Amino acid sequence: MQPDSQILKYDIMVLGAGLGGLLCAAFLSKEGYRVGVVDKNKQIGGSLQSFSVKGHRFESAVHYVGSLNPNQTLFRIFNYLGILDELDLQKLDATCFDEIIIGQERFQLAQGYELFQQKLTERFPHQREAIQQYLSYMREVCLHFPLYNLENGDANLKSKVSQDSLADILDRFIQDSRLKAVLCGHHQLYAGVPDTTPFYLHALIQNSYIEGSYKFASGSAKLAKVLQDLIHHSGGKVYRNALVIRLKEEAGKIQELQLEDGRIFQADWFISNIAPGPSFDLLESKLIKPATRKRIASTPHTVSAAMLNIVLKKGTLPYVNHNRYYHRSEHIWDDLRPERSGQIQTFGVFYYQDSEDPGFASGLSVLVYRPFQEWREWSNTFRTTGQPHSRGQEYENKKNELSLEIISGLAHWIPDLASCIETSDLCTPLTYRDYLHIPEGSMYGFQKNVDDLANTTYATRTKIPNLLLTGQNINLHGVLGVSVTAVLTCAEILGLDELLKKMKS
Numbered sequence: 001m002q003p004d005s006q007i008l009k010y011d012i013m014v015l016g017a018g019l020g021g022l023l024c025a026a027f028l029s030k031e032g033y034r035v036g037v038v039d040k041n042k043q044i045g046g047s048l049q050s051f052s053v054k055g056h057r058f059e060s061a062v063h064y065v066g067s068l069n070p071n072q073t074l075f076r077i078f079n080y081l082g083i084l085d086e087l088d089l090q091k092l093d094a095t096c097f098d099e100i101i102i103g104q105e106r107f108q109l110a111q112g113y114e115l116f117q118q119k120l121t122e123r124f125p126h127q128r129e130a131i132q133q134y135l136s137y138m139r140e141v142c143l144h145f146p147l148y149n150l151e152n153g154d155a156n157l158k159s160k161v162s163q164d165s166l167a168d169i170l171d172r173f174i175q176d177s178r179l180k181a182v183l184c185g186h187h188q189l190y191a192g193v194p195d196t197t198p199f200y201l202h203a204l205i206q207n208s209y210i211e212g213s214y215k216f217a218s219g220s221a222k223l224a225k226v227l228q229d230l231i232h233h234s235g236g237k238v239y240r241n242a243l244v245i246r247l248k249e250e251a252g253k254i255q256e257l258q259l260e261d262g263r264i265f266q267a268d269w270f271i272s273n274i275a276p277g278p279s280f281d282l283l284e285s286k287l288i289k290p291a292t293r294k295r296i297a298s299t300p301h302t303v304s305a306a307m308l309n310i311v312l313k314k315g316t317l318p319y320v321n322h323n324r325y326y327h328r329s330e331h332i333w334d335d336l337r338p339e340r341s342g343q344i345q346t347f348g349v350f351y352y353q354d355s356e357d358p359g360f361a362s363g364l365s366v367l368v369y370r371p372f373q374e375w376r377e378w379s380n381t382f383r384t385t386g387q388p389h390s391r392g393q394e395y396e397n398k399k400n401e402l403s404l405e406i407i408s409g410l411a412h413w414i415p416d417l418a419s420c421i422e423t424s425d426l427c428t429p430l431t432y433r434d435y436l437h438i439p440e441g442s443m444y445g446f447q448k449n450v451d452d453l454a455n456t457t458y459a460t461r462t463k464i465p466n467l468l469l470t471g472q473n474i475n476l477h478g479v480l481g482v483s484v485t486a487v488l489t490c491a492e493i494l495g496l497d498e499l500l501k502k503m504k505s
């Protein structure tokens with residue numbers, strides 16, 4: 001028995017202070033509940049964490065977000081919480097949020113449907129009608145997801161547009177292979193595979209960025225901090241360095257959660273922002289059937305990634321207010337093929353503006369796909385800021401090799417890059433696994449498969465009535481996807497109509 005002083009009581013406990021957990025806690029705090037949030041890390045935010053290399057801030061994951069123009073979905077959600085003014089949002093270029101570079105050809109994806117269509121039509125005049133049809137179908141698909149538009153519609157509507165793969169729809173509308181590559185040139189945003197990724201995933205993400213692309217000028221960690229402040233001001237608390245090791249179920253309900261350090265938290269509701277597999281691993285309960293656990297364990301995850309964070313010498317590389325995706329050729333999906341080998345094909349490049357010299361970049365983050373298996377040799381080692389163990393020289397050598405490969409690959413387009421670099425630091429799939437607790441450091445959780453959607457998406461409700469799930473594995477990943485899912489999770493407690501009404505008023 002724990003002494004009572006070690007038992008803390010809240011109305012609602014949230015496991016994990018990633019975006020999903022923090023947002024749920026913020027919604028519920030705003031509606032008068034006392035909410036406790038526990039996260040294993042020293043820094044909260046999960047994928048919203050920022051960190052510094054030689055005093056320069058870098059994002060661990062989130063470089064830009066969509067749907068943030070006035071009255072769009074994410075705008076409304078943040079507006080409801082009253083946090084918009086605190087987020088330091090910077091709009092990306094209207095004429096180009098993403099530049100897709102294939103070989104030496106450059107294509108701009110613009111904000112707003114009209115400009116997006118116009119700029120692509122200028123480059124592919126023979127595909128004028130195809131572009132129009134693709135865009136109008138994409139918008140139609142988005143309307144089949146009511147909650148994505150903050151509507152309480154028929155949840156079955158989406159099944160009408162969920163059967164088609166990305167390849168099916170591209171082939172239906174578009175003949176030009178280069179245009180297809182341009183439209184999917186930022187596939188790092190969903191780590192999709194054309195034959196199995198549902199078209200709707202591409203559509204919901206593409207649409208959100210066309211609607212309004214922004215970056216967090218002072219870092220995505222600001223979002224986590226602002227949400228934490230809101231929770232604290234409402235009488236709740238976010239606990240750091242608080243690893244959950246157990247959820248106790250009795251009489252069909254979760255009674256309490258236990259931390260590694262022995263503290264126990266009791267509540268009426270428990271919301272888990274931890275991926276479904278690790279969430280259920282915390283729980284010894286017959287209510288979660290072995291078949292469910294087995295199904296979760298066998299669901300494939302999206303690939304992992306490595307990110308090279310480069311501190312630039314001052315005044316060496318001009319800043320651009322958009323992102324760049326470089327592909328060696330039109331074979332833009334090659335890095336995702338299981339049999340891949342040889343050179344890296346695709347590089348996502350994200351710029352940081354030098355606040356003292358805004359015409360120049362102070363740093364770059366370069367994102368490349370990397371399978372977890374490549375790093376399996378060190379999979380039994382664990383490392384975070386709180387546990388900064390070394391993985392040994394061979395691991396460091398492998399990191400150096402990959403860093404050099406990325407820099408020499410990019411030299412194809414930025415020939416003098418090496419001479420602009422002051423220092424750099426590489427995040428590997430193991431870094432993502434250890435900081436985010438995502439199995440195999442997967443970028444976006446479960447890999448959605450159009451042929452097996454039922455087994456690659458999960459509900460917010462569980463068999464245990466007072467245990468809810470939230471986060472990127474449920475429905476849709478990304479800041480927008482996770483935010484919409486948090487609305488759905490909290491609707492179980494607050495009521496969907498009431499919550500949506502407040503967000504839309």
Ligand SMILES: Cc1cc2nc3c(=O)[nH]c(=O)nc-3n(C[C@H](O)[C@H](O)[C@H](O)COP(=O)(O)OP(=O)(O)OC[C@H]3O[C@@H](n4cnc5c(N)ncnc54)[C@H](O)[C@@H]3O)c2cc1C
Binds near residue numbers: 039045064436
């Ligand atoms: C490389 C990369 C780039 C990305 N770029 C973008 C982008 O530009 N734009 C965009 O919108 N999205 C982007 N995303 C996706 C986006 O970051 C995620 O979908 C989203 O942030 C996930 O939020 P979450 O709340 O589901 O989970 P997470 O952020 O993973 O949070 C889960 C939290 O649970 C905690 N936790 C886990 N286990 C325990 C435990 N046992 N006890 C206590 N705490 C625990 C973790 O510490 C973590 O804080 C990117 C993702 C990656 C990996």
